[in-house]
Amino acid sequence: MRSEDHLPIGELARRTGVNPVTLRAWERRYGLLIPDRTPKGHRLYREAHVQKVLDILQWLERGASVSQVRDLLENSNSTPPVLNGDWQARCTQLIEAIANLAQRSLDQQLNQAMALYPATTLCDQLLLPLLEQLEQRWRHHFDAGLEQSFFHTWLRSKLGARVYHDNHSLEGPPVLLASVAEQPFNERLWLTAWLLSSSGVAVEVLEYPVTGKQLVHVVDRLQPRAVVLYLGARLDVPALMPLEGVTQLKLLGGISAPIHQERLETMGLANSQLFETPQQVLRLIQQSTPSLDARP
Numbered sequence: 001m002r003s004e005d006h007l008p009i010g011e012l013a014r015r016t017g018v019n020p021v022t023l024r025a026w027e028r029r030y031g032l033l034i035p036d037r038t039p040k041g042h043r044l045y046r047e048a049h050v051q052k053v054l055d056i057l058q059w060l061e062r063g064a065s066v067s068q069v070r071d072l073l074e075n076s077n078s079t080p081p082v083l084n085g086d087w088q089a090r091c092t093q094l095i096e097a098i099a100n101l102a103q104r105s106l107d108q109q110l111n112q113a114m115a116l117y118p119a120t121t122l123c124d125q126l127l128l129p130l131l132e133q134l135e136q137r138w139r140h141h142f143d144a145g146l147e148q149s150f151f152h153t154w155l156r157s158k159l160g161a162r163v164y165h166d167n168h169s170l171e172g173p174p175v176l177l178a179s180v181a182e183q184p185f186n187e188r189l190w191l192t193a194w195l196l197s198s199s200g201v202a203v204e205v206l207e208y209p210v211t212g213k214q215l216v217h218v219v220d221r222l223q224p225r226a227v228v229l230y231l232g233a234r235l236d237v238p239a240l241m242p243l244e245g246v247t248q249l250k251l252l253g254g255i256s257a258p259i260h261q262e263r264l265e266t267m268g269l270a271n272s273q274l275f276e277t278p279q280q281v282l283r284l285i286q287q288s289t290p291s292l293d294a295r296p
Contacts, residue, residue, distance in 0.1 A: 006044035016053040017140055032070055054136055063233025064259045072258050087125045094130055098151050106154055119198040123278055131187055152185040159190045166197035174202040176224035178210050181232030189230050192278035199282055212242035219246050228281055230254040235263055243269055249288050251275050
């Protein structure tokens with residue numbers, strides 16, 4: 001690689017927002033970054049290092065400790081998927097519409113995609129990659145707060161309307177989706193609700209965080225076929241223990257699942273499984289109900 005293709009540590013710090021002291025500590029103490037060196041021993045970084053730092057930041061924001069990150073990077077698909085030309089073009093157009101606060105353009109683009117592709121394909125190829133790219137964009141973008149507010153309001157309205165419409169034509173006990181994460185809006189929870197309802201599975205969504213005891217009360221009243229619980233960066237094991245009395249299938253996780261996997265497994269909750277993505281939730285629900293007919 002030519003010398004002009006390398007980045008000094010100061011430039012890597014500027015592009016990622018991580019100061020040089022921290023970058024050197026990640027290298028020396030945890031082996032997270034292995035830079036190239038000049039003949040005099042100065043550190044030089046490549047574009048791949050920029051992406052790796054962003055991946056590290058993503059895991060730290062999800063609640064992982066620095067000591068966990070190396071294993072998480074090695075054992076999970078934490079990097080954004082590489083999109084082919086058409087999907088990347090769609091993703092770029094959506095981001096441009098979000099940046100311009102252009103609701104009509106967002107509606108038109110997503111409506112067109114929904115008319116052409118099934119929900120599972122859109123989750124795989126467009127919507128989850130879109131979320132990944134937005135999360136990276138919003139780490140340092142000066143208008144991140146405004147874009148997030150606009151996009152979350154639009155997405156909640158869009159997916160909520162789809163779920164509401166689907167539920168009217170679906171029968172049988174619903175899948176209960178809830179969150180214990182302290183965050184104002186969980187995009188992946190709503191993507192999961194939409195993916196399930198568009199596949200013929202009725203859903204009931206508790207958008208705001210609930211405790212384990214509250215969740216048990218809801219289960220007693222609704223008698224859902226399964227419970228999907230999105231976890232946050234911090235895991236309060238005692239608060240989840242009331243779920244021991246819930247006999248339905250319990251799916252626990254979200255993007256923080258790899259961080260909490262060991263502790264969740266030690267809880268030994270009967271009839272429970274871990275998940276990371278909305279697609280995994282749909283697959284586990286379908287496997288638990290073999291007679292379930294998915295919509296085309």
